[in-house]
Amino acid sequence: MGPSLLDALNVRVVGSGKKFLLLAHGLGTDQSVWSRILPYFRSHYKVILYDLVCAGSVNPDYFDFRRYNSLDAYVDDLLQILDSLGVDRCFYVGHSLSSMIGILAAIRRPELFSKLILIGASPRFLNDKDYHGGFEEGEIEKVFLAMEANYEAWVNGFAPLAVGADVPAAVREFSRTLFNVRPDISLFVSRTVFNSDLRGVLGLVKVPCCIIQTAKDVSVPTSVAMYLKEHLGGRNTVEMMNVEGHLPHLSAPALLAHHLNRALSR
């Protein structure tokens, strides 16, 4: 047995509260993305941080292209982390990819989660007949082509779009973590994400959810947040953040912390 999963995915537990709060990052970032948020919670919660296997900070050898071809493998990782930490119940804050993972994990093991807080979440990125996910299939292919053709240029273009060009520090931070991801892994995970469709299973989630949506998000249209609210099976709330960008934890940390606090205390 080699390094344990906890080591491989750089699992950290910090803070001094009674309850567990898990912060899960999205695609193209790693746990460092929470560094601005963490101070707000470490005095009240035991905060669990980990890297997704696709993060740049994880040894790329651990990324098994065969295993991680659907979100379920990520869910396995998450649940195993919680089990090996002996967490019996936690608040889950997931961003983007991790919000999908959180939804699936809550379907499988609802007793583990007292609440899901989903930031920039989307059950499906592609448009459908009566569903607006924000992307057309052709567009996605173009994005993938762009990623394949020149990852660097793609990151340079995508990072300011995702974060908001007015926050250069955050854009740099996002570019950094995005670059740390090996391009083939990044592309592979993106494909996995775009191939995923959680719409059918949302009703199986019985854990209360809070959907945090920014006013303008390049990846997730506002209608998606409403869709989630309507279709998730538990008690749901939507918190609108009056800022722009797909990564509010980078671009508006203080505000996001407030929203999280509010969501957590309800």
Added chain:
Amino acid sequence: MPTPVSSARQCLTDEAARALDDAVAVARRRSHSQTTSLHAVSALLSLPTSTLRDACARARSSAYSPRLQFRALELCVSVSLDRLPSSKSKTPDDEPPVSNSLMAAIKRSQANQRRHPETFHLYQMHQQLNSSQSSLSCVKVELKHFILSILDDPIVSRVFGDAGFRSTDIKVAVLHPPPVSGFQKSMRFPPLFLCSLPDTNTNLSGFNFPFAVDQGEEDFKRIGQILAKKSSKNPLLIGVSADSVLAGFTDALKIGKNGFLPTEIEGLNVITIDKEICEFLVGNLSEDMMDLKLKEVRDKVESCTGCGVIVNFGELKLFVDGGSTGSVEHLVSQLSSLVQLCGGKLWLIGAVGSYETYMKILAKFPGLEKEWDLNLLPITSSKLNTNGSHLKSSLMGSFVPFGGFFPVPTELENSSSNTDQSKTRCSLCNEKYEHEVSVALKRGRTVSVADQQSMGLTSWLQVPESDTSKGSNVLEAKDHGGVFNALVAGLQRKWNDICHRLHHNQQNNPQITAGVPFPRHFPADPKRVEISSKDSNQEGFRNLSPSDQRDYQKTQHIQLTVTSEAENSLPQKPPVDFFAATKLASTTSSPTTSITTDLGLGTIYVSPDLEPRPHDHKARIQNFCGSASAEVDEMSTKFYEKDYKALYRALADKVGDQDGSIRAISQTISRCRTGNGIRHGSSHRRDIWLMFSGSDRVGKKKISTALAEVVFGSRESLIAIDLNFENQIRHPSSIFDRQSVNFCDLSFRGKTITDFIAEELSKKPRLLILLEHIDKADSVTQDSLSRAIRTGKLSDSRGRETRITDAIFVTTSSSSKEADLLSYSEERVLNARAFQMRILVESTIEPRSSSILLLPTQSTSRNPVISSKRKLIELGDFEIMVPAVKKSKSCFDLNLPVEETEESENSENGSVSETKEVWLEEFSDQVDEKVVFDPFDFDSNAETILKDIGICFQKSFGSNHTLEIENEVMIQILASRWLSDRKDAIRDWIDSILFTGFMESKQKLRVEADIENGSSSMVKLVAVEGVNVEDDGSCVYLPSRIMVK
């Protein structure tokens, strides 16, 4: 740009070079334009006694025969090679040059070898030998390392993966010779991830053989797990693409492919009855036929010798949509009995598109889940991803780990980054930064072969899209990716800082910086090299980590060196540098104010100062300012008295109201400034902390503004931040929302409150920081404020500390209880909007219930309904009727279901607010002075205003008309009164602008309807929703002209 074979060969030992030659031969045979890692693999495999082949043999999965697997590997390699583009133009005799990715692999292995302790002495020997001869210092790559780094190439590992090998296993096998491999392997084995599954180990070895990676594989495995269960073993796939996964699963079972099934249920038979069910439900198949089919199924189960039969009933949606209720019920009961009868040997499987559909079915058949023994399985992957095109060689070509830090203008970036801010460094600093990066890189690689490259490092760094850079960058990525990223990030931060400090204003002059050609190469500068060498040892990077405090000092130190250097190198540079350098002299001492003006804080209260101030008074203020800033220590108590009076008078002069508060404030400030502070005895700290409580938010702000002006000399020295996070949504027309910065302000993007304050203070230490709603501050802000008030230093989220000793902090809380009797509460007036106004004349008398009425006293037509709801004020010829106010509840958040807000009261929220109160108490104990403000008397002000309006109305319309003033208008006028610095500003506005409006409308009335003479009509003063007034200076937030209709 590919590397010529000969120069690549130089880096290799003879053995490895032979392998490369073979690879080149393969490439030439296939007339490919470049020799890639794949060619190398092909060549390495083709040798009968190759290391790679041997390693593969040891690493291969035991599930398949070695011959078969090698055959598969060869096929995979050749298929991948077939996909590569062949070159037509080259003559077949040319050696296809080495591709970037392969060259990167070679360099990676060089670096790897260099790091390896067992070869280190060799490397040093090499270096000593070579250093005398030439700069051509290099490590000859051994075949083992060559193979290892080729295996790192994603294309290669993909090909091996397709053939059922794990490249990591092969690497382990290559590294460790056969006798010890077993032991070593277990040490280096990657972690097991599938631990939550019971059959982990069987699955790990069960690679999908031979070629395609089936996307559905994982789903199939999950289905298998459910099937193997004792109870609720019948999977119902749920999800948008559940049906396609179901089809894939049954098809796979039919063709006998069942590697994904747990062993105990291997060899499951499939019977698909979805077609029959479909036909039956739409009525094309009779009930008898259906029963017959089910009977057939039952017979099959009974006669089944294997482990059992799985019945695919297809899409569950049909049970809702199609067919009569009778037939559906029949079918469901039939299937239920089937499950009951032959439980052990029969499985059901089906699919349903969405949870909603499933709920509909459950509504019809509540017992279905139990009767059918169903187990819901979420299916989330929507497409079968079979093309496998996500790995192309072009991808590797662009693998530039830190290229993102270079300002490569892409179309997207240009379109999105039109704001000034996104370009953080000016081009001068940027260039210096790039240069330092290149120097650091160079240092890291002075001993590597890369130096042989004819191109200068600086130039390839500056043209990162050129192909050579990619190749050489990959090397760095693999070797010290993290290190270099940290270095680059550190340098970047450093230069951003420098640029921010020195050339801040330059961003405003893009036409100067643009277009001036910069020299691409900088003269070698020993000092600079020294700096980067300091950075390039690993410990240095660690120190650059943001949270470390020492690091700040270190960067400071570096900055100083660089700054002096910038001055030194002045003459060698184009004129624009001169510009920057002159800036350097001026800007370091005088901080820029651009941000503060951006916030618009200075203009809030600006109204022309009409009253000329007495001259001697001004002088005294200046005297105060001077003394406050510099000669504080020498101040005596005599000074204090004088100082206090001057301050008091200056403040009172500016503010007017709140006399008691001003007295208290001036006393505190004079006391602290003269070194008699109660909190900190030492005279070193001159920061002053005030807490304003009570109501009158505007008054607090007025005093703060005045304080900033009097103490620090300008209104721009005020930074006002609203800590109440509930106030984040602003209305463009709201009067009071325009007043302060809050979370949503653009200047807060990416920063916390403390970051923002610290940044402002570092730019301009003499500031008045107004923190509104301190009681609403979040815990992080609380902590850093507490620390600041104790230590005199404010630390931001990166751990950097800013001295606050010259600043004044004013915190306000709004905890006061308002008297219920007031008609106009502060809360109401705070909702005021700055709308355009309009005068209407109507004959129907039906006022809105919230409006104020000015009725003629002699009017006989007093409406009892109207007067009963209003407070009455007698006033000359008019009776003023002010509507009674219903106490408004605190606003609801529409986002929340009602029951949740109630619940929150007694749960954790309680403890959170409690800790906040505790903190506030502690904090307020530490401030220099707590000042309680008196509430602003809206009611008496409203009375005065209405009296004035009444007089004005009488002058214009006479005394037999009724005037209705909309509530919004009244509140707007009150807000204006509250905000304005002059007491009679409102009277002036009424006498001039409102009067003109009345006269105009009266004239129009005459023209249009002369007949109405004598009969009473109603004049209405209403707000025009949506039309905002600009503040034109004559009166705050009131229109300068009233529309008449």
